[in-house]
Amino acid sequence: MKxxxxxxxxxxxxxxxxxxxxxxxxxxxxxxAVDDDRPLADRDLLIEIAAVRARLLDRATFIAIRxxxxxxxxxxxxxxxxxxxAKWRALLVEHRDEVxxxxxxxxxxxxxxxxxxxxxxxxxxxxxxxxxxxxADLDPKFRGAVERTLVRRATGHRWIREAASVExxxxxxxxxxxxxxxxxxxxxAEFASxxxxxxxxxxxxxxxxxxxx
Amino acid sequence: MAEEKxxxxxxxxxxxxxxxxxxxxxxxxxxxxxxxxLYLGLNIVLANVEAMQRTGRK
Numbered sequence: 001m002k003x004x005x006x007x008x009x010x011x012x013x014x015x016x017x018x019x020x021x022x023x024x025x026x027x028x029x030x031x032x033a034v035d036d037d038r039p040l041a042d043r044d045l046l047i048e049i050a051a052v053r054a055r056l057l058d059r060a061t062f063i064a065i066r067x068x069x070x071x072x073x074x075x076x077x078x079x080x081x082x083x084x085x086a087k088w089r090a091l092l093v094e095h096r097d098e099v100x101x102x103x104x105x106x107x108x109x110x111x112x113x114x115x116x117x118x119x120x121x122x123x124x125x126x127x128x129x130x131x132x133x134x135x136a137d138l139d140p141k142f143r144g145a146v147e148r149t150l151v152r153r154a155t156g157h158r159w160i161r162e163a164a165s166v167e168x169x170x171x172x173x174x175x176x177x178x179x180x181x182x183x184x185x186x187x188x189a190e191f192a193s194x195x196x197x198x199x200x201x202x203x204x205x206x207x208x209x210x211x212x213x
Numbered sequence: 214m215a216e217e218k219x220x221x222x223x224x225x226x227x228x229x230x231x232x233x234x235x236x237x238x239x240x241x242x243x244x245x246x247x248x249x250x251l252y253l254g255l256n257i258v259l260a261n262v263e264a265m266q267r268t269g270r271k
Contacts, residue, residue, distance in 0.1 A: 005237070050226045064234030080237055088235075199225045205233035 002070045003031035004040070005077065006053055007062035007203055008085075010092040014060035019052050022074050025085040027092070029065075029077055030056055040068055057203050061099055061174075063088055064203040091208055095171065098155060100207060101180055101200035103146065103168040108139040138166050142194050149183040150198075158206055169206035177201060 006019070009028045015021035021028040032049055039045075049067065056062060071077045114128035137143070146168060151157050154170035172180055177200075184198035 008235075046227055046230065047223075050223075050230050053230065054226075064229075066232070066234040066236050067230045069237045084235075197221065197225065199222075199229075202229055202233070205229060208235055209233075 001033045002036055002072060003033050003077075004045075004049060004067075004070045005065045006030040006032060006049060007056060007064050008081075008088050008092070009056070009060065009062045010089070010096065011060075014062060015056065018055045018059060022071075022077055024074070024077050024081050027085055027089055029081075030062070031071070040070070053203070057099065057201060061092070061095055061097070062203045063091060063208045064205045088208070091204060095204055095207065097175075098171045098173055099177070099201035099203065100205055101150075101154075101170045101172050101177075101198065102202065102206075103150065103170075103184075103196055103198045104165060105138055105142070105167075105194065105196035106165050107137060107163075108142075137161065139194065142191050142196075145187060145190060149187050150180060153180055153183060156207065160206070171207055172201070174201070 003020070003022065007030045008024065009015050009021070009030060012021045012023075012028050015028050015030040018030070020031050020033060022031055023029075030052070032052055034045060046067070053064070069080075071080065114125060116125050119125035119128060138146070150168070150170065153176050154172050156171035158169045160167040160169060170180075181198070187196075187198075
């Protein structure tokens with residue numbers, strides 16, 4: 001058997017009895033045991049894990065581990081998580097009563113792709129290509145409304161700009177979830193022709209990623 | 214309409230499962246590329262890894 005790691009939690013009660021908890025220093029990892037022969041790409045397995053993840057979030061906020069990480073035992077888990085648990089513990093304490101919500105919307109206008117002929121060097125062209133992949137923005141009016149209705153209720157937020165879409169990741173108090181959803185509905189009524197997806201709650205995903213620390 | 218909403222919810226849930234959270238050694242491959250590559254990678258790369266592991270144990 002192998003154990004797929006779902007998240008890192010503050011205490012054992014945050015994991016059990018939903019699924020199995022494995023101690024990792026002074027925290028606990030939630031894991032889902034599967035047969036060695038079962039591929040990680042099994043669609044039903046993905047759905048099982050997603051369901052467990054949702055039930056875990058109902059109990060308490062946790063740090064999400066990206067799907068695909070599996071271990072054989074507690075020793076392997078401890079060695080692969082070495083040096084990270086102090087930061088995780090601090091995050092779990094700081095955001096104990098918060099969850100993430102996300103809003104995704106298509107960009108107002110897609111920026112033109114850089115043309116190789118406009119650049120003297122390949123390096124400059126590659127830099128431009130990279131930059132162009134993160135320049136999408138929303139219609140200013142819609143973005144302003146999002147700031148007024150959603151962002152003001154969040155305790156933290158990050159705008160993530162891709163090539164053709166923009167995502168807003170928000171940290172939200174659990175007690176404010178209903179207000180955020182109501183604000184999303186008001187936004188949908190006000191901007192009926194602007195498609196967007198407001199989803200959540202999610203565990204700590206964006207706000208626990210290493211590159212955002 | 215309800216089915217469409219359910220499908221979007223499932224896709225969004227899987228997107229978060231596959232593309233968000235802390236990355237720990239050994240699974241970065243599935244986060245490379247856009248959505249199509251992600252799923253393609255998941256089906257092919259992970260299946261191959263599993264097959265290789267089984268072969269290695271024999």
